[in-house]
Amino acid sequence: GQNIDQPTEMTATEGAIVQINCTYQTSGFNGLFWYQQHAGEAPTFLSYNVLDGLEEKGRFSSFLSRSKGYSYLLLKELQMKDSASYLCAYMDSNYQLIWGAGTKLIIKP
């Protein structure tokens, strides 16, 4: 099946840290992606995890646990420009991306 789930919306404060969770269920797995999408724009790539563990890239980090079907995106030192939707997607055995519905992140001053 194609089951992938993430929260619909989250709110955080400028300068703080926020963690966006993503859970999935699949029989075929070739990695987990996180994308950022600002309203009216195409998604932009943030991270890719295929092995368990934490990948850090500047203010953004992504974690994967394959056995739990779980990933999170961690955003530190939040800035107003981080207000966007964050999409997680896993790549199935056919190398197709299966998308979550996206998490709208609202940053407040």
Next chain:
Amino acid sequence: GAVVSQHPSRVICKSGTSVKIECRSLDFQATTMFWYRQFPKKSLMLMATSNEGSKATYEQGVEKDKFLINHASLTLSTLTVTSAHPEDSSFYICSARGLAGETEQFFGPGTRLTVL
């Protein structure tokens, strides 16, 4: 990094007309291109996958006669929305992938289609 362009970025058309959207990979050869549509505040929905030189594979529920996809070269794929209706109004996004088995897809900027 790899760049994918789409043209036009915005189009407004009358109901019943056809609209063609182009997707180009500018600095790499895309063996596979994907077409997505996205309704407001919704996730990306894969419409079809096209491989250069072969027929596109459409997702369930997507009408192949309505959404014509042509992937004639390694750098160009086109999506034609035939006999467009207001319910076809959406944000259409293409993405491209280089070699088979590569994981990253590169997204075009999207095309906003409004059918009056």
